[in-house]
Amino acid sequence: MQLKLETLDTDILIIGGGTAGCFAAVTIAENSECTVIIAEKANIKRSGCLAAGVNALNAYIVEGQTPESYLEYVINDSEGLVREDLVYGLARNLNRVAHKLEGLGLIIQKDENGKYVSRGNRNIKINGENIKPLLAKAVEEKAHVRVLNRVNVIDYIVSNRKVIGAYGFSLDDDIFYVIRARAVICTTGGAAGLYRPNNPGFSRHKMWYCPFNTGAGYAMGIRAGAEMTTFEMRFIALRCKDTIAPTGTIAQGVWAPQVNSRGEEYDRKYGPPKTHIRIYSTVEENKRGSGPCFLKTAGINREDEAELFKAYLNMAPAQALKWMENGRGPAEENVEIEGTEPYIVGGHTASGYWVDTGRATTLAGLYAAGDVAGGSPQKYVTGCLAEGEIAALSALEYIKEQSFEELEELETMQKLEKVNRRLHGNPGIFTAEDMEEAMQKVMDEYAGGISSGYAVNSSRLALAEKYIDELLAGSADLRAADLHGLMHIYEVTDRLYVCKSLIKHLQARKETRWHSFQENIDYPGKDDDNWLKYVNSRFEDGEIKIVFRDLVKRDEVYEHKS
Amino acid sequence: MSIRVDSETCTGCGKCRDVCPGSLLYEAPSGKTMSRFPRDCWGCTACVKECAFGAIKYFLGADLGGRGTTLHTRQDDEYIHWVFIKPSGGEEAITVRKKEANRY
Numbered sequence: 272m273q274l275k276l277e278t279l280d281t282d283i284l285i286i287g288g289g290t291a292g293c294f295a296a297v298t299i300a301e302n303s304e305c306t307v308i309i310a311e312k313a314n315i316k317r318s319g320c321l322a323a324g325v326n327a328l329n330a331y332i333v334e335g336q337t338p339e340s341y342l343e344y345v346i347n348d349s350e351g352l353v354r355e356d357l358v359y360g361l362a363r364n365l366n367r368v369a370h371k372l373e374g375l376g377l378i379i380q381k382d383e384n385g386k387y388v389s390r391g392n393r394n395i396k397i398n399g400e401n402i403k404p405l406l407a408k409a410v411e412e413k414a415h416v417r418v419l420n421r422v423n424v425i426d427y428i429v430s431n432r433k434v435i436g437a438y439g440f441s442l443d444d445d446i447f448y449v450i451r452a453r454a455v456i457c458t459t460g461g462a463a464g465l466y467r468p469n470n471p472g473f474s475r476h477k478m479w480y481c482p483f484n485t486g487a488g489y490a491m492g493i494r495a496g497a498e499m500t501t502f503e504m505r506f507i508a509l510r511c512k513d514t515i516a517p518t519g520t521i522a523q524g525v526w527a528p529q530v531n532s533r534g535e536e537y538d539r540k541y542g543p544p545k546t547h548i549r550i551y552s553t554v555e556e557n558k559r560g561s562g563p564c565f566l567k568t569a570g571i572n573r574e575d576e577a578e579l580f581k582a583y584l585n586m587a588p589a590q591a592l593k594w595m596e597n598g599r600g601p602a603e604e605n606v607e608i609e610g611t612e613p614y615i616v617g618g619h620t621a622s623g624y625w626v627d628t629g630r631a632t633t634l635a636g637l638y639a640a641g642d643v644a645g646g647s648p649q650k651y652v653t654g655c656l657a658e659g660e661i662a663a664l665s666a667l668e669y670i671k672e673q674s675f676e677e678l679e680e681l682e683t684m685q686k687l688e689k690v691n692r693r694l695h696g697n698p699g700i701f702t703a704e705d706m707e708e709a710m711q712k713v714m715d716e717y718a719g720g721i722s723s724g725y726a727v728n729s730s731r732l733a734l735a736e737k738y739i740d741e742l743l744a745g746s747a748d749l750r751a752a753d754l755h756g757l758m759h760i761y762e763v764t765d766r767l768y769v770c771k772s773l774i775k776h777l778q779a780r781k782e783t784r785w786h787s788f789q790e791n792i793d794y795p796g797k798d799d800d801n802w803l804k805y806v807n808s809r810f811e812d813g814e815i816k817i818v819f820r821d822l823v824k825r826d827e828v829y830e831h832k833s
Numbered sequence: 834m835s836i837r838v839d840s841e842t843c844t845g846c847g848k849c850r851d852v853c854p855g856s857l858l859y860e861a862p863s864g865k866t867m868s869r870f871p872r873d874c875w876g877c878t879a880c881v882k883e884c885a886f887g888a889i890k891y892f893l894g895a896d897l898g899g900r901g902t903t904l905h906t907r908q909d910d911e912y913i914h915w916v917f918i919k920p921s922g923g924e925e926a927i928t929v930r931k932k933e934a935n936r937y
Contacts, residue, residue, distance in 0.1 A: 316879075317852040323877035326935055380934030388934070396934045400882075400913070421856060442856055473835070473894040476855075476875045483855045483875070513897040524937025580927055582935040584915050588904060589876050592893055595917050595925070596902050755856065755869070 272694045272753070274440055274447040276687055280675060281308040281417070283666050284437060284452035286424045286488065289319030290652055291641025291659035292458035293406040294368070298663035300413035305667065307416040308450060310439055312758070313483065314420040316407040319460050320481040320642070321652070324400035326520055326586040328372075328379070329651040330365050333389040338362035341393065342825065345649045348545050350784050351803055352501065353621055354646030355825040356628045361647060364657035369395070372656065376405045391523050400585040402652070422448060423758045424487065426686070427455065427495045427637065428678065434495065434637040435676040438686055442754050447687050453673040454636050454666040457624070458659060461506075461616030461642040462486025462769045464707065464762075467715035467722070468612050469515060477589065479508040479515050479611045486615060488643040490765035492624055493772055493810045498633040498818070500645040500807045501621040502769075503776035503789045505613035507550050507725060511566075512607040516590035518566060520582050521606060525575050527568045529553065529608065531561040541786075546619075550610045551786035554724055565605035576602040610787065612721055615769060618642040618650040620788065625807050625820070628828045629665035630658060633809075636669065638662040646805075646823075693757055699748045703759035706746055710767055713738040718774055719790065726790040727777050736774050743767045772808055775815040779806045835874040835894065836881065837903075840865045842888035849880035849889060882906050882913070890918075 283299055285292045288311035296307050311318055332341055341362040345353055369387075373379050378398040380388040387395040410416055424439035428449070436451040463480040476482040493499060509518050521527050528536045529552070538544065541552040553564045571579075579601055583590040594600040617623030623645030624632045632639050639645075640662035641655040650658060714720055717735035719727040746764045751757040782798040783791045805820040823829045838849075838858075845864040854877060861867040866888075868874065881889045887907060893899030901920035906913050911932065917925045 313854045313856055314851050317877070318854045322854040322875070322879050326937075378932055378934050390937070396936070398929075398931065398934045400929075401931070420851075470894075470896055472896045473872055474876075474897050476873050477894075477897060478875070481854060481875060482873070514893075520935075520937050577927075578936040581929050582937045584913075584927060584929055585935055588878050588881075588891065588915070589893060589897070591915070591927070592891065592902065592904050592917070593898055595904075596893060596898055596900050758856075 272445060274445050274687065274691055276449060276683070277446050278449045278451065279308060280451045282306045282453050282670055284450050284455045285309045286437060286455065286457050287311060287319070287459035288315030288410070288418060289458060289460055289641060290321060290406065290655040292456070293410050294656040294659035295456050295458060295640060295663040296410050296416045297413060298660045299667060300416055302664065303667055304415060305670070309410065309416065309418045310422045310424050310437070310450065311418065311420050312423045312442070315403070315410060315418055317403050320484060321403050322481065323588070324586045325402055325652055326399060326517060326582055327390055327394045328369055328397055328653050329394045330649060330653045331369055331387070331393060331395045332362065332366050333392060333395065334386070336392060341365070344393065349621060349648050350797065351799070352504070352784060352805065353648055354823050354829070356823050356827050356829055357626070357647035359825045360628065360661060361650060361654045361657045364660070365653045368656040368660065369653050375409050377402060394523070398585060419448070423761060424491070425690070425761050426491050429495050429634070430676055432496065433635040433676070440690060440754065440757065442758060447690060449678065449683055451675055451678060453670040453675060454638065456638045456640060456662050456666055457488045457492065457643050458641045459488030459643050460484035461614060461618065462489060462766060463614050465615065465711070465714050465766055465770055465773070466612035466720040467711040469609065469721065470513065477515055479510055480614045480616055484642070485762040485765050486769035487761070487765045488639070489615065489623065489772070490768040492632065493768050495634060496810055497637065498625040498807050498809050499772060500623065500625040500805050501776070502615055502773045502808070503780045503806060504620040504622055504785055505788050506616045506619040507613050507787055508611045509549050509553060509608055510611055511590055512609045514587065514589040514593050515611060516583060516587035518608055521566050521568060521579065521601065524579065524582065525568060525571050527566040529564060530567045530605070531556045531564050533561065537561070537564070547785040547788045553608060553610060554787055558724060563607050565607050567605050568601035569603060569605050571602050573602060576600050610721070610725070612715070613719065613725065615773060616642045617645050617647070618655055620648045621646050627830050630662035631665055631669070631831065633831050636673070638666050690757070693749065693751055693760055696750055698750045701745065701749070703749050703756070703763045706742055706749065707763045707766070710739065710742055710763065710770060713742070714770055718770070718777065725787040726792050728792040729778065732774055732778050739767060739770045739774060743771060772810070772815050775808055775817060776806050779817045835871040835892065836868060837890050837892065838866050838868060839888045839890060842886050844886055848883045852879045852883050854879060882908070887916070
């Protein structure tokens with residue numbers, strides 16, 4: 272098999288057709304005549320983390336709340352380490368994009384006065400089973416947007432620190448794409464599968480975050496020298512055991528408290544009810560021998576139970592099936608909970624590209640939005656939509672002054688040859704799957720995975736660094752028999768780059784800012800005097816270099832300095 | 834957890850192959866759909882909902898407490914009927930109205 276070159280030109284290339292990517296495309300189409308290509312590794316109808324659907328819009332300014340109160344919540348939940356300019360910019364747009372989503376066909380529950388029905392202080396109730404098909408339909412109705420489904424993008428084309436396009440290959444045809452663009456928006460999502468998962472056997476992909484979000488956008492950015500921020504703030508979700516289904520639906524739906532095996536409500540013992548404390552408290556209870564932990568649902572009425580079945584079928588059907596298999600639903604039996612393996616995901620924490628207020632990365636011509644963009648936790652669906660819109664408008668402004676750059680033919684041919692080499696020759700001893708398992712074992716044991724109670728210390732991290740570097744060197748020998756195998760090689764390689772960067776970030780923050788997410792045994796306390804600053808990194812000359820950045824406040828407009 | 838394609842019922846229309854977020858479904862030599870990577874399934878049920886013939890059955894792996902019950906859907910414009918088939922052959926369905934928001 273030999274891939275053949277196909278060159279495409281587009282005004283703006285969007286990499287990843289998820290929530291942020293689709294909305295960015297719609298925004299460009301509504302504000303210009305520019306051509307857009309969305310390059311999506313699966314199919315935008317059901318790709319990325321919303322493939323199964325979503326149960327609620329978790330970022331909405333409900334009555335009595337304000338964008339300012341939303342910002343305060345995010346600052347507090349993230350222990351002060353957020354880019355206030357970015358979070359505030361999203362908060363002011365959450366409601367508008369939610370209304371737009373309703374206009375696209377999303378069902379949002381309303382009361383008799385036509386007002387959205389809230390679920391808590393920041394959430395509204397929806398039927399989000401079909402959220403991706405609705406977004407995909409909106410994209411497909413736009414004349415100047417071309418969708419390339421099943422095209423796996425592997426690297427940016429960079430000329431003098433300026434991104435001028437990207438390379439990718441088709442999963443169906445023997446085509447190597449060279450896509451030239453006047454601007455690129457990266458919306459590839461975060462990274463799952465870095466750590467050994469909760470269910471390492473047959474159900475290894477039954478995880479919280481989409482297992483096909485492999486950190487490609489982070490890795491491409493790292494390799495191209497883009498600045499990244501706050502990778503050390505990992506995300507660990509509190510989930511229903513085994514099925515890794517959401518717990519918020521039960522906790523907020525029927526107000527079920529977290530209890531230990533003795534039936535004691537434990538989470539408030541460990542501090543205020545913040546996202547990282549909910550995980551940490553459960554980890555600590557288990558460590559002290561008080562586990563397993565549960566959501567106390569036993570005793571809810573049958574009507575509530577029936578509603579829970581429906582809610583889970585709309586977003587995580589495995590949980591409904593589990594109850595059915597069990598013969599006992601949540602009304603009869605408490606729901607066991609556990610923490611997931613850690614992920615890097617900028618829609619929930621602050622990890623990702625270091626961007627300016629307009630979502631430009633530190634590489635000219637490259638913008639980032641959604642889970643791949645850093646500094647702005649608790650984006651959820653609406654925040655990703657709003658961020659896609661901001662990035663799109665910034666990219667449109669940028670290309671007013673930009674023409675297409677000439678491609679270096681030699682560089683293109685070398686890249687193609689490198690990809691083709693993966694499809695030929697000695698397959699070597701190890702497969703991409705072997706490398707993935709090895710990486711997950713290293714990360715689990717030495718970089719704060721489930722088996723180490725999410726905690727790290729400098730000795731373990733030094734070993735993690737050594738082993739991940741060895742695996743990264745070894746990944747150069749991987750070979751594939753077909754296009755799907757080729758994708759697996761790039762996925763594991765991308766994950767290894769993300770791990771390499773993550774380890775450096777974990778080493779750099781010499782305090783414990785967020786329990787479990789970043790639990791440093793050598794420095795167990797939070798140190799506001801010295802560490803209320805961002806840990807950023809750049810990949811230069813084969814090494815991850817750490818840089819520190821000062822906090823950016825709400826009304827600042829942050830620009831990159833050259 | 835994963836899915837099984839019932840080759841008797843599958844018509845080979847290919848709609849499920851289009852939507853799998855992991856691109857795990859391929860056309861078998863018979864023209865029907867097969868999952869090439871059962872251990873890589875996320876369990877999103879995109880393919881299950883896409884299949885108008887009920888040919889794709891979702892199940893929990895034994896490691897998640899699966900004991901052989903399967904799940905598939907029957908749909909019309911207004912409803913999704915989620916159909917559970919027990920190992921005994923018994924059937925149970927839960928109906929969700931598409932235009933109704935989750936109460937939780």
